[in-house]
Amino acid sequence: MVRWFTLYCCYQVPANSLVALQTILPYPVSVHHLGLFREPTTLQPVEYYNNLPYHQPTSSDSGNPSAAELAILLDPVIATGGTSVAAIQTLKEWGVKRVVLISVLGSDGGVRRAAEEWSEGVELWVGGIDQECDARGMIKPGLGDVGDRLFLTIGR
16 A cells, blocks of 8 residues: 655644644644754754654665655754755655655745755745845744744753
């Protein structure tokens, strides 16, 4: 049986966003989480959690039977694009055929970077785009750090 789509969430997605998306889908789907954060000094993505069902490719591998055809990836903010790119790479390597990346806000450069990662396999839906990021990789003017806002870690 082919699963047509599955939800994949970056860890910082608010639970109500996930529930809202699930209510508009035509049928219930499985949800998997990818935990990624941006290292503050290098601005490079770091994966700390991944609950994708295990799949070890072989030389005669014709695909991953546990991978969905379409992954709907929720990432609240695309600033530099690094964590989105890492999530897209992970899903592509796992065997997903197509990714729809949904985000509330992105920077122009970050959205372009995510779109160019796998141009034939990724579609982006972004609520708004700000022009740039500052030296710390934060969107200007942006929303601030989503993780800090969600987990009340501002100033820690």
